Amino acid sequence: MSHLFNPYQLRSVVLRNRIAVSPMCEYSSEDGFANDWHLVHLGSRAVGGAGLVLTEAAAVSPEGRISPQDLGIWKEEHIPMLQRITQFIAEQGAVAGIQLAHAGRKASTLRPWEGNGMVSPGNGGWEVVGPGTVPFNEKYPVPQELTEAGIRKVTADFKAATERAVRAGFKVVEIHAAHGYLLHSFLSPLTNQRTDQYGGPFENRIRLLLETTEAVRAVWPAENPLLVRISVTDWAEGGWNPEESVQLATILKDKGVDLIDCSSGGLVAHQKIPVGPLYQTHFAEKIKKESGIATGAVGLITTAEEAESIIAAGRADLVLMARELLRDPYFPLHAAHRLQTDIAWPAQYQRAKM
Numbered sequence: 001m002s003h004l005f006n007p008y009q010l011r012s013v014v015l016r017n018r019i020a021v022s023p024m025c026e027y028s029s030e031d032g033f034a035n036d037w038h039l040v041h042l043g044s045r046a047v048g049g050a051g052l053v054l055t056e057a058a059a060v061s062p063e064g065r066i067s068p069q070d071l072g073i074w075k076e077e078h079i080p081m082l083q084r085i086t087q088f089i090a091e092q093g094a095v096a097g098i099q100l101a102h103a104g105r106k107a108s109t110l111r112p113w114e115g116n117g118m119v120s121p122g123n124g125g126w127e128v129v130g131p132g133t134v135p136f137n138e139k140y141p142v143p144q145e146l147t148e149a150g151i152r153k154v155t156a157d158f159k160a161a162t163e164r165a166v167r168a169g170f171k172v173v174e175i176h177a178a179h180g181y182l183l184h185s186f187l188s189p190l191t192n193q194r195t196d197q198y199g200g201p202f203e204n205r206i207r208l209l210l211e212t213t214e215a216v217r218a219v220w221p222a223e224n225p226l227l228v229r230i231s232v233t234d235w236a237e238g239g240w241n242p243e244e245s246v247q248l249a250t251i252l253k254d255k256g257v258d259l260i261d262c263s264s265g266g267l268v269a270h271q272k273i274p275v276g277p278l279y280q281t282h283f284a285e286k287i288k289k290e291s292g293i294a295t296g297a298v299g300l301i302t303t304a305e306e307a308e309s310i311i312a313a314g315r316a317d318l319v320l321m322a323r324e325l326l327r328d329p330y331f332p333l334h335a336a337h338r339l340q341t342d343i344a345w346p347a348q349y350q351r352a353k354m
Contacts (some may be wrong), residue, residue: 002339003312004304004319008051010225010258010294013171015051015095015318017343018311019332022298022320023099023174023229025056025066027111032059032072034081042085045325046094047346049332052318053094055085057101057176060154060161064102064182067111068124073098073161079168086169092346097172098165099229100158100216104182105130105143105191130185131192131199137269151198151208154182159215166221173220174227175212179266183209184231187248188240188267206248210255217256227296228252229261232283235271242286249291259294260287261320278306284316296320304335 117139119125130143280299297316
């Protein structure tokens with residue numbers, strides 16, 4: 001048995017292996033509703049052998065969507081289709097998770113295949129919010145600075161979305177605090193230049209994420225794991241950095257977070273990222289070693305051997321894969337074969353097992 005295909009337990013939830021489907025926006029919803037696309041997209045990765053299947057960023061409020069076509073979990077009517085999806089994922093032996101998100105100043109934008117930049121109010125766009133009034137770039141909308149009342153609404157929206165996630169049948173929740181979206185934009189001094197209790201020193205900039213985490217953990221079942229995705233670095237001078245990420249991870253561990261999903265970047269347009277195979281794995285390794293919390297590695301992990309090496313060396317506890325699982329929904333089944341490990345295939349596919 002390879003290390004990659006060893007089961008992994010977080011609280012009472014047992015994953016059949018260390019491969020997780022990383023959240024990937026599909027931009028295929030109407031009014032936040034999941035539909036048959038999401039059922040097939042997420043369900044096929046469960047059939048393909050992944051241990052954990054995470055949804056794309058699910059907006060906790062309509063204004064928290066990246067695009068008008070984003071998935072949502074801001075109202076009760078969203079739950080029935082999500083229940084259908086979580087039930088199917090569970091029937092395939094995988095665990096269903098949901099990423100809860102608010103896009104902040106990167107909201108109200110076009111989906112990628114329709115261009116780049118903001119959606120105007122006349123075309124279904126909306127007013128966006130952030131820690132201040134600086135837009136992501138000249139094509140993005142100018143945000144309104146969140147008031148403290150607005151901040152309390154964000155925290156309440158995450159809490160209510162978590163309660164819906166329980167009713168929808170999810171067993172894992174991930175808070176999205178990466179890639180320049182709302183919670184990340186409060187963490188970084190490049191975007192957070194507030195002078196109140198939510199800006200300035202480190203302990204103030206992390207306040208919104210900590211309050212959100214506490215609100216989510218309060219209503220999320222104690223037996224179920226809570227994940228947080230962060231951008232470990234902004235890849236920009238004067239921005240959020242790996243040392244601050246270690247500090248944050250240590251605090252989040254004490255707040256009931258079970259695993260840090262270690263990504264990077266996305267905050268500012270002038271970032272400089274040295275992209276290459278496994279280019280973010282060392283962040284997961286650093287946070288795991290220095291904070292003592294479990295971590296997930298993500299970023300250009302494309303082969304069975306790469307994924308195996310990360311887990312075997314103890315650099316991370318999970319491998320979250322995105323593009324490779326778009327190319328090959330059955331990557332886990334094929335990876336097991338390459339690693340000479342026998343794992344169960346769906347009964348319907350047994351005749352094709354290598």
